[in-house]
Amino acid sequence: MNIQILGAFAAVALLAACSSSETAKPEPVANPVKGIVPGSQEDLVANVGDRIFFDFDKATVKGTGAKTAANMTTLDKQAAWLAQWKQNNVQIAGNADERGTSEYNIALAAKRATASRDYLVAKGVAATRISTISYGKDRPVALGSNEEAWAQNRNAITSVR
Amino acid sequence: MNHAPSASIALGMALAVILAPAAWAEPGSDAHVPARPSEPPPSLETTLERLRQLNRANQPAPVAGSDQTGRLDRAEQDRIADQLRGGWTYDAGAARNARMTVTLLLTLDADGNIRSASIDPADQPHLSDPAYRAFAERALRAATNPRVGPLRLPKDKIFDGAQLRVRFRP
Amino acid sequence: MTDLLSMPLRRRGLVAASTALLAAPALWTRPAHAQGTTATGSAVIDVDRARTDPIPVAIPVFVGAGGDTERLGRDIAGVITNNLARSGLFRPIDPAAFIGRTDGGATPNFQNWKAIGAQALVTGKIDSQGGDKVRVEFRLWDVLPGLQIQGTAYTTTLGNWRRIAHIISDVIYERMLGEKGYFDTRVVYIAGSGPRDRRVKRLAIMDQDSENNRFLTDGGFLALTPRFHPTRDQIAFMSYVNDKPRVYLFDLGTGRQQMLGNFPGITLSPRFAPDGNSVIMAQTTASGSDIYLVGLGGGARRLTDSGAIDVSPCFSPDGTQIVFNSDRGGDQQLYVMGADGSGSKRISFGRGRYATPVWSPRGDLIAFTRQSSDTFAIGVMRPDGSGERILSESFFCEAPTWAPNGRVLMFYRETAARDSRGNGYSSRLVSIDIAGFNERAIATPTDASDPAWSPLLQ
Numbered sequence: 001m002n003i004q005i006l007g008a009f010a011a012v013a014l015l016a017a018c019s020s021s022e023t024a025k026p027e028p029v030a031n032p033v034k035g036i037v038p039g040s041q042e043d044l045v046a047n048v049g050d051r052i053f054f055d056f057d058k059a060t061v062k063g064t065g066a067k068t069a070a071n072m073t074t075l076d077k078q079a080a081w082l083a084q085w086k087q088n089n090v091q092i093a094g095n096a097d098e099r100g101t102s103e104y105n106i107a108l109a110a111k112r113a114t115a116s117r118d119y120l121v122a123k124g125v126a127a128t129r130i131s132t133i134s135y136g137k138d139r140p141v142a143l144g145s146n147e148e149a150w151a152q153n154r155n156a157i158t159s160v161r
Numbered sequence: 162m163n164h165a166p167s168a169s170i171a172l173g174m175a176l177a178v179i180l181a182p183a184a185w186a187e188p189g190s191d192a193h194v195p196a197r198p199s200e201p202p203p204s205l206e207t208t209l210e211r212l213r214q215l216n217r218a219n220q221p222a223p224v225a226g227s228d229q230t231g232r233l234d235r236a237e238q239d240r241i242a243d244q245l246r247g248g249w250t251y252d253a254g255a256a257r258n259a260r261m262t263v264t265l266l267l268t269l270d271a272d273g274n275i276r277s278a279s280i281d282p283a284d285q286p287h288l289s290d291p292a293y294r295a296f297a298e299r300a301l302r303a304a305t306n307p308r309v310g311p312l313r314l315p316k317d318k319i320f321d322g323a324q325l326r327v328r329f330r331p
Numbered sequence: 332m333t334d335l336l337s338m339p340l341r342r343r344g345l346v347a348a349s350t351a352l353l354a355a356p357a358l359w360t361r362p363a364h365a366q367g368t369t370a371t372g373s374a375v376i377d378v379d380r381a382r383t384d385p386i387p388v389a390i391p392v393f394v395g396a397g398g399d400t401e402r403l404g405r406d407i408a409g410v411i412t413n414n415l416a417r418s419g420l421f422r423p424i425d426p427a428a429f430i431g432r433t434d435g436g437a438t439p440n441f442q443n444w445k446a447i448g449a450q451a452l453v454t455g456k457i458d459s460q461g462g463d464k465v466r467v468e469f470r471l472w473d474v475l476p477g478l479q480i481q482g483t484a485y486t487t488t489l490g491n492w493r494r495i496a497h498i499i500s501d502v503i504y505e506r507m508l509g510e511k512g513y514f515d516t517r518v519v520y521i522a523g524s525g526p527r528d529r530r531v532k533r534l535a536i537m538d539q540d541s542e543n544n545r546f547l548t549d550g551g552f553l554a555l556t557p558r559f560h561p562t563r564d565q566i567a568f569m570s571y572v573n574d575k576p577r578v579y580l581f582d583l584g585t586g587r588q589q590m591l592g593n594f595p596g597i598t599l600s601p602r603f604a605p606d607g608n609s610v611i612m613a614q615t616t617a618s619g620s621d622i623y624l625v626g627l628g629g630g631a632r633r634l635t636d637s638g639a640i641d642v643s644p645c646f647s648p649d650g651t652q653i654v655f656n657s658d659r660g661g662d663q664q665l666y667v668m669g670a671d672g673s674g675s676k677r678i679s680f681g682r683g684r685y686a687t688p689v690w691s692p693r694g695d696l697i698a699f700t701r702q703s704s705d706t707f708a709i710g711v712m713r714p715d716g717s718g719e720r721i722l723s724e725s726f727f728c729e730a731p732t733w734a735p736n737g738r739v740l741m742f743y744r745e746t747a748a749r750d751s752r753g754n755g756y757s758s759r760l761v762s763i764d765i766a767g768f769n770e771r772a773i774a775t776p777t778d779a780s781d782p783a784w785s786p787l788l789q
Contacts, residue, residue, distance in 0.1 A: 057658075057662065057663075057684075098727065098745070099702070099727075100686075100702070101643075101656075101663075101686040101687050101700050101702070101729045101730070102555065102556065102729065102730065102780075102781065103556060103599055103600040103613070103642050103643045103656070103686075103687065104640060104642055104643065104656060104658075104663055104686050106555075106569075106576070106597065106599050106600075106615075106642075107597075107599065107613065107615055107619060107620040107640040107642045108640060110596075110597055110615040110620070111615075111618070111619060111640070114615075114617055118617075133574065133576065133597075134576065134597055134615065135553075136555075138530060138532065138553055138555070139528060139529075139530075140527055140528055141528060142751065143526070143527050143528060143748055143751060143752055143753030143756070144748050144750065144751040144753070145726075145747035145748040145749075145755075145756070149748075149751065177483050177484070177485050177498075178483065178484040178485075178486075179482065179483050180468065180470060180482030180483055180484055228373065228374075230373065230374040230375060230376060231373070231374035233374075233376070238376045241376055242376050242377060242378045242379075245376075245378045246378050246379075246380060246381075249378055249380075249381045249382065250381055250382045250383060250384045250386070251381040251382075251383065252383070252420060252508055253383045253766045254420075254738060254764050254765050254766035255508065255509065255510060256510070256693060256695060256737075264375060290509070291505070291506075291509035291510070292508075292509035292510060293509065294509055295506075295507060295508050295509030295510075296509070298473070299386075300378075301475075301476075302450050302473075302475050303378075305475050305476070306475060307445060325376060326373055326374065326375045326376065327375065327376045327377075327378055328375045328376065328377050328378065329378045329379075329381070330377060330378070330379045330381070331379065331381045
């Protein structure tokens with residue numbers, strides 16, 4: 001779970017770095033962190049960005065504010081990374097914040113995982129390499145009860161399987 | 162035999178026996194569980210008929226003009242309602258209670274105490290509904306609670322056997 | 332029916348049969364009366380503005396005959412007292428106020444019980460029948476007229492004493508209130524422990540009064556949203572076993588769990604059909620989730636295909652209709668459709684999002700969770716959506732479940748974390764009367780959520 005929390009911060013850092021860039025062709029990212037094996041889960045988290053974020057009660061990659069661009073950037077980089085590391089299969093887990101009922105949140109978070117997967121498939125990743133799961137609100141990454149925590153928990157997280 | 166079963170129910174894990182009322186003997190008897198008459202349990206119809214007879218026997222004889230309700234002025238009626246309201250409770254969450262009413266006939270003694278209370282015959286057919294029965298019993302408890310005390314009425318409107326008609330509603 | 336038709340203050344009414352024998356079927360309907368006169372024109376004094384006070388009841392310890400029976404007598408009276416008190420509809424009188432004693436069987440001295448304000452009196456005695464067999468006898472007395480109104484003896488084994496106490500509680504409840512009780516029931520729920528980001532969620536079961544708690548799964552996988560079979564010792568729930576979230580059936584007798592159906596998507600939000608032969612549940616799709624009826628013996632039928640999230644279906648008790656949750660109109664609302672999926676119609680129109688609809692066993696109400704901007708609430712509405720009433724509101728609450736008599740709702744409530752490490756978060760079970768009073772915390776050994784009330788035990 002430490003990995004996921006690290007991932008959240010890494011993703012935020014990437015958003016800041018990439019928010020205005022228009023990279024049409026994602027390129028493999030050089031490994032800036034010492035000790036991380038390229039193509040590993042740690043590589044995905046630290047150097048690619050393992051998650052995208054959703055608006056409240058929404059399950060589209062497109063979101064409000066800078067979210068759309070940030071999400072597309074992250075997923076584009078994931079697609080490129082998956083193209084590079086063809087032996088990697090991934091699971092995308094959809095999650096929801098605590099401000100919703102349990103059953104609906106499972107279905108909503110499943111839709112988020114599907115949205116993320118569909119984007120990657122559209123970018124050329126084989127659908128057979130991607131599985132999805134939904135945890136509803138049962139696997140939050142941020143444990144606070146505030147807007148900031150909820151925003152982090154409305155996500156779809158990609159991990160190497 | 163101490164206990165006279167009139168019905169038994171298999172509960173799977175336990176045998177349940179419906180106990181006949183303990184009090185077939187005279188009130189005040191100190192028998193632990195009074196023995197019940199040895200006759201077989203009465204059928205429902207026999208029981209009902211017996212109770213109808215008992216009921217007739219227990220009802221105060223209808224005296225012409227004993228119903229004083231119409232002779233009371235509004236203030237007197239309100240005062241009695243206030244006295245009876247003290248112990249009047251109902252179950253607000255029961256499915257149909259909010260729409261129920263029950264009319265009681267109260268029979269007074271010469272001091273204005275409620276000597277007995279009975280359910281208006283017009284309401285009695287509803288007593289087979291357990292929810293209505295529970296509602297009506299709470300009205301009876303409100304009326305017969307000793308804490309009600311003598312009803313505050315002018316002396317000229319009270320006499321032994323005077324009756325009042327009182328309708329309880331939520 | 333002397334106790335009903337005439338309730339004299341003198342004790343002449345003692346010669347009466349148990350009223351339990353006397354019920355004759357009749358519909359209760361009555362004309363509206365004009366104020367001040369009866370239908371026949373007689374003058375009448377109206378006594379209205381009834382209070383909703385609980386019925387004062389005295390429950391002295393059941394009288395034992397030495398050995399285990401003494402302890403049992405105290406314990407059974409204690410369980411009955413606790414049940415009746417927690418219902419909010421009875422007020423057990425403090426035994427310290429009792430005058431004199433009861434021998435457990437004979438006609439009580441009613442003056443002693445009247446004097447302390449008791450309207451009902453429960454007496455009982457326990458005899459050993461040899462081995463571990465006991466005979467538990469109880470009587471319910473209407474104190475003011477001085478009448479026995481119920482009496483039952485149970486022969487059972489010592490180990491069954493709690494159930495006997497619950498059954499007696501149900502008999503008292505039903506006789507005094509005219510509605511079935513709910514004390515001889517259990518609650519299955521999800522026990523939560525550990526930090527929220529790696530929360531352990533186990534299936535657990537306990538008696539409705541929090542006793543006999545048992546954990547049914549070991550926490551190796553997430554367990555969610557259990558529901559009781561209407562007659563069998565079986566639970567449908569959502570399990571993440573093998574990282575494959577699906578609806579499973581759990582057998583309480585054997586402890587075995589078995590996946591229900593074979594679906595490519597995630598299956599969730601199961602509820603048994605009233606006949607117990609099938610489960611209605613949702614399966615996730617690319618665009619949301621659809622509702623399926625899945626036979627316990629095989630076979631599945633899709634009932635909705637809206638392209639939205641259709642989830643949390645629940646049958647009406649007569650099995651003719653289904654209420655469910657859908658965001659097909661833009662946000663979460665409640666819809667009712669026929670049992671075959673036809674004619675769906677939105678029923679929730681208040682402010683906010685509506686979720687987790689559950690049809691009352693009485694059929695008259697649908698309980699729900701309502702989500703407004705800052706708060707969650709548990710409420711009820713009629714099946715046509717009218718008469719909405721909110722019963723409880725807080726930072727977070729959801730998932731109401733009905734007591735089998737349709738009188739009490741249980742749900743769970745979460746508190747907000749007060750810091751970024753999740754401190755201050757809790758999840759607890761709560762019950763509330765559908766009249767909106769008597770809210771009570773339900774004790775559980777750990778955090779708890781997703782309660783489901785069993786039917787009355789067989």
